[in-house]
Amino acid sequence: MDELQPLMVQRLRKVNELKKEGTNLFPNDFRVEKTCEDLVNRFGQATPDELKMVKESFSLAGRIMAMRDFGKAAFIHIQDRRGKIQVYVRSDRVGKKSFGLFKKMDIGDFMGITGTLFRTKTDELTLDAESIRLLTKSMRPLPEKWHGLRDVETRYRQRYLDLLVNPKVKEIFTKRTRIIQLIRQFLDARDFLEVETPMMQPIPGGATARPFKTHHNALDMDLYLRVAPELYLKRLVIGGFERVYEVNRNFRNEGISTQHNPEFTMLELYQSYATFEDLMALTEEMVCFIAQNVLGGLALEYQGGKIDLSPPWKRLTVKEAILQWGRIDSKTLQDYDKALKYAQGLGIPLEKGIPPGKIITELLDEIVEPHLIQPTFVTHYPTDVSPLSRRNQDHPDLVDRFELYIAGKEVANGFSELNDPVDQRERFIKQLEQGNVGEMEGHRLDEDFLHALESGMPPTAGEGIGIDRLVMLLTDSPSIREVILFPLLKPQRE
Template structure:
């Protein structure tokens, strides 16, 4: 509710209209209203009929929506009602609805909700419309809508007051609805492969499954600190150990990191795990999943993202990380390069080195700096260094690297996948190395999760795992400029009081 000193002339006029409705015996914040059709249904059913055909049949329907445009004078008026599916015009005459109903229409403001009982018609200009027989007032908007021409020009306001963005910007409305279609398509594809969808806990005793700084919260009754999960991985692997052969989760994860066009502290992950698969199976799963989603959501495997044309149809390119770095810089990290030699190369190429870094960390940083933003078409980047892949199987041909890929397209990472490490002894050794990194200053290193190692000791089958950021996937499918544009309510710094 607006404070008294915040009420300007426009707000005051709307409040006066609210009181006038009450004085006339009309509830300005009405009750349940039964619709027969929505805007899209009406256009699909009747757009193809002529004015004469509609007049002959006289089809009566009931609609409801927000008034987003209003025009007319004297005893005749027009308005556009907007619902989730689109707009429909209403046509009202004083001599048909009577002076009381017409006065309600005349007093209605942009933003108000009304219900209409009427007849489907076309105007002399061919505009499909509803001729009003009865008008029901449903809700009074006490604040004016954003200007219809300029919309919301303040980017901060767009994200902070998403409801106004949805009202004013059709592109935002369509994009955020398309996000739901993306998630629905993901589920449809995985369900078709007999994956079982599950929900796992968000509060963890240990922060594991990814390299990220966690959020910490406190449970009063147990007097214990918990971590908000940074990944879905470890609990899903426990379900593989428990006998669910194919499992996936679409869930929120939380990482205490910076905010930019690709990162939000709270985001949605898809993770899938399939027993008896390896990296080659997951590569096929990933390709087919992305094609399926693109065709379901956009009707094509071709899309445009940030000005680049991307084709998901052909088989995705494959390259190892060291080969990609060699192509970009001429440096061949496939040779046995010592950590000191790697640090020297990093300094020569303007890459700041942290104390705990080993050769694998530096290879990964070379890739991030020189390769990542050159990958436009979908590309599997294989064989990541073991130092940055604590949950992936070693490459039997070269144990410095792992059976892991990241999928890049549109100049950024979209997916991460492993032939999952299922040797509990090796896994514990990897966790110990991560603990050493943590002690040396790596606040994103994974902790030793003894409970997970214990679970592995009961036997974990060979498994292929995949992780995809759903928000980034939606960005690509909708050509969104920022991750904030595909989140209903992105994380923002609180407004100053």
């Protein structure tokens, strides 16, 4: 315990008094029958007279969140996982001994109550306690009831307090779980199989990102936390799991921002005999299914802007998109030097020698992305920045790939998969030669994956959806830290 603060000293005094009286401060034999929500759902509409007819007693437990003391009686609010209910504790009903114990309870303590229901003068459904138990004594005070906990840093560092006193925060994380449940429900119903693939990989593959490194002592082997599960999921497709998905964490050793946390949650799915177009349809359907269930409709507000998820979503090619919002014509865009100069003129720090496709995607991020507020699929990316995507039949320098943008954020990335092992080998080698990947620690030619691909992968389409960003969108959260329970923060200096 840190240096004893006055408030803790006062609580410790009560603790010692209770111990001396023989009270167990941490019992675990109270039987909980109901949640607050159960009682509100069942009796919330009942009139005072109807409640008088209910002779039944109910037992519930929870944390004391508010207390209004009248000397020989008190009103308190009890909060459990499903809600809150008011409890009336009076000396003449619970008995003098229990009431003496109650007087030593604090906001923040856990309490078990058995009682009957009534309605107060001010019409609030209230449990009239006939017996009470202290279930856990708390030693520190909770944040203030009215303003709650506002300090962002404390909210993240002491998320338990944030969850306790800020109901909206609890709601966001409940929604997050609901969203992931709905994803599973949606994909399971379409005969996708959920799998788990390695988090620790000898070669980090599937995305261009700096990995976290770790070491296995017994094998004396360096390992990397995965930046994507892609190459393992494809191995499973090769192994005959024609429809697979995984919802789990990826790790990227890069910057932190309102859009980026070093560990983040991704859905990746693979469907054999499907194309990137099939996956656009699936994405549209799945996101609408989730929104319908979580929001009750397809209209939502994100940070003051209105977003309509009603299908069909807009689709346009990368080229069309750049020509629409950029001040550049088709001919200039196709000329490497001119396109590079144009990009540099916009303040994008690019050096000569970068792959042509990189100019295109940088331009996309810079001039198109902010405009893509309503859901939009941008399609047909350059091949040289899409090493795992299948080439377009008619334009081999483009791939059958899409990215989904909503509210100016990249939410999904999918493509028809490259299943030609010879082409794949060449593209891996080219990627590594280009430096930005090759120089990144751990990235090297994954012979084991190529070996698998040489055994034959059926025509397949795959996609990744950023779950954190999807949750941000559906909960109107401005920062990724609002949708991750314990976002990464630097340790606090003592």
